[in-house]
Amino acid sequence: MDVIKTYGNILKNNMDNPDKVLKYLKVGYNLQYLSLKLKGDKNLPKSLNYLSELCMKFTLEPLKKPDRAAFVNIFTPTEFLHAFDMYPQLIEAMSSYLSGTKCEDGFIDRAEREGITESLCSYHKTFVGAAMSKVLPTPRFAITTTTACDANVNTFRLASEIYGIESFVLDIPYEYSKDGEEYVKEQLKEMVTFIEDNLKEKLNEDKLKEIILTENKTIEYHEKYLNLLKNKYFPNTVTSEMFKVFTTHPGMGRKDTLKFYEMLLKDIENYPELKPKKKILWAHVLPFYSESIREYLDCNKDYQLLISDMNVDYLHKLDVNDPYGSIARKIINNSYNGPFERRGNNIVKFAKELNADGVVNFCHWGCKESSGGTLILKDMLNENSIPMLSIDGDAVDRRNSQEGQNKTRLEAFFEMLENNGGK
Numbered sequence: 001m002d003v004i005k006t007y008g009n010i011l012k013n014n015m016d017n018p019d020k021v022l023k024y025l026k027v028g029y030n031l032q033y034l035s036l037k038l039k040g041d042k043n044l045p046k047s048l049n050y051l052s053e054l055c056m057k058f059t060l061e062p063l064k065k066p067d068r069a070a071f072v073n074i075f076t077p078t079e080f081l082h083a084f085d086m087y088p089q090l091i092e093a094m095s096s097y098l099s100g101t102k103c104e105d106g107f108i109d110r111a112e113r114e115g116i117t118e119s120l121c122s123y124h125k126t127f128v129g130a131a132m133s134k135v136l137p138t139p140r141f142a143i144t145t146t147t148a149c150d151a152n153v154n155t156f157r158l159a160s161e162i163y164g165i166e167s168f169v170l171d172i173p174y175e176y177s178k179d180g181e182e183y184v185k186e187q188l189k190e191m192v193t194f195i196e197d198n199l200k201e202k203l204n205e206d207k208l209k210e211i212i213l214t215e216n217k218t219i220e221y222h223e224k225y226l227n228l229l230k231n232k233y234f235p236n237t238v239t240s241e242m243f244k245v246f247t248t249h250p251g252m253g254r255k256d257t258l259k260f261y262e263m264l265l266k267d268i269e270n271y272p273e274l275k276p277k278k279k280i281l282w283a284h285v286l287p288f289y290s291e292s293i294r295e296y297l298d299c300n301k302d303y304q305l306l307i308s309d310m311n312v313d314y315l316h317k318l319d320v321n322d323p324y325g326s327i328a329r330k331i332i333n334n335s336y337n338g339p340f341e342r343r344g345n346n347i348v349k350f351a352k353e354l355n356a357d358g359v360v361n362f363c364h365w366g367c368k369e370s371s372g373g374t375l376i377l378k379d380m381l382n383e384n385s386i387p388m389l390s391i392d393g394d395a396v397d398r399r400n401s402q403e404g405q406n407k408t409r410l411e412a413f414f415e416m417l418e419n420n421g422g423k
C-alpha cells in the first residue's frame with residue numbers, strides 16, 4: 001500500500017475544511033520530522049540526514065508560528081527576517097512539500113478552476129491553490145523580489161489579497177551599477193521600516209551582523225566542501241540537492257544551517273577516496289519524485305550528482321560593515337538575475353571547477369526562464385566542450401512527468417559520456 005498516496009488522498013478529500021487539512025499536514029510533517037531524527041536513512045552520511053531533518057523543521061516553523069512567519073521567494077534577503085526572529089515560508093518549498101505528500105494535483109486543480117492559467121509554473125500554481133483553499137495559515141506579511149521570473153510578483157500580490165496581508169516587493173535592476181546598488185539599498189531600508197512597523201519592533205543591527213558572520217562562515221565551509229568534491233566521490237541525492245536550496249537561500253545566516261555545512265565538510269573529509277566514472281552538474285530544479293532520475297543519480301558511485309547551479313548562484317561573503325550594500329550586491333549579482341548569459345557563465349564556471357563530464361539541464365514545465373535559456377546554455381557549454389542533455393518535466397506536478405522518455409534520454413546521455421570519454 002502506498003501510505004503517502006493514501007495520506008495525500010485524505011488531504012485532498014478534506015480540502016473544503018482547511019483547518020482539518022492544516023492539522024493533518026502538521027501531524028504528518030511532525031511524524032516525519034521525528035522519524036528523520038530517530039531513524040534517518042542509513043544509506044546517507046550524517047550530514048545529509050541532518051539536512052532532511054533541518055528542512056522539515058524549516059517547513060514546520062512557519063506553519064506552527066504563523067504570527068512570526070512571512071511568505072518569501074528564494075531571493076528574498078531573509079538575513080533581515082532572521083534578525084527579527086521571523087520564519088520565512090519559502091513558497092516554492094511549500095509547493096514541493098505538498099507534492100511530497102502527493103496532494104499537489106488537488107491544489108493545482110483548485111487554482112485552475114479559479115481561473116489561474118494552466119501554463120503557470122506549478123510551484124506557483126500549487127502555492128496559489130493552497131492559498132485559495134486557505135490551507136496555509138495567515139502569515140504576518142509577504143516579501144518578494146522581481147528576480148528570475150515574473151510569476152513572483154503576481155503570486156505574491158494575489159496571496160496578499162487572499163490573506164489580507166501587506167506585501168513588499170524589491171525591484172531588482174537587471175545589471176549591476178553603483179546607482180543600482182544604491183537603489184536596492186534604499187529599498188532594503190524601506191523594507192526594514194515595513195517590517196518594523198508591522199511587528200512594532202526595532203531591528204537589532206548587532207544581531208544582523210552576527211547573522212552575516214554566520215553566513216560568511218557557512219560559505220567558507222561550503223567552498224571547502226566543493227573544493228574536495230572536485231576530485232572525490234561523495235554521496236548525493238536528487239532530494240538532498242533540492243533540500244540544499246533551503247540552506248543556500250532562506251536558511252542562510254542561521255546557526256543550524258552553519259551546522260549542516262560544518263557536518264558536510266567533516267563527512268567529505270572522512271569519506272573514503274573513491275573516484276566516480278562520470279560527474280554531472282545539474283542545471284535548475286530537480287524532480288525529486290522521479291524514479292528514473294533517482295535511479296541514476298541517487299548515491300550512485302559511478303555517476304556523481306555534483307550540484308545544482310541553484311545552490312551556487314551567489315557564493316560570496318558579505319561585508320559585515322556594510323550589510324545593506326553587500327546584500328544589495330548579492331541580490332543584483334545573483335546568477336539567476338539579469339541576462340541568461342550570466343547564469344550560463346556560472347554553470348560553465350562550476351562545471352569546469354568541479355571537473356563535470358556533462359550538464360543536465362532541466363526544463364521545468366511552465367518556466368520561461370529555463371526553457372528560454374536552453375539553446376544559449378547549450379552553445380555556451382559547446383564552446384567549452386562540455387556535453388549537455390536537456391530534459392523536460394515538472395518538478396512538482398507528477399501528471400506532467402515524462403518518466404519513460406527521460407529514462408531513455410538519460411541512458412543514452414550517460415552511454416555517450418562513457419563512449420567518448422566524456423569530453
Ligand code: SF4
Pocket residue numbers: 092121122123124148149150151152285364366367368369370
Ligand atoms: S521554476 Fe521558473 S517560473 Fe517557476 S518559480 Fe522558478 S524561475 Fe519562476
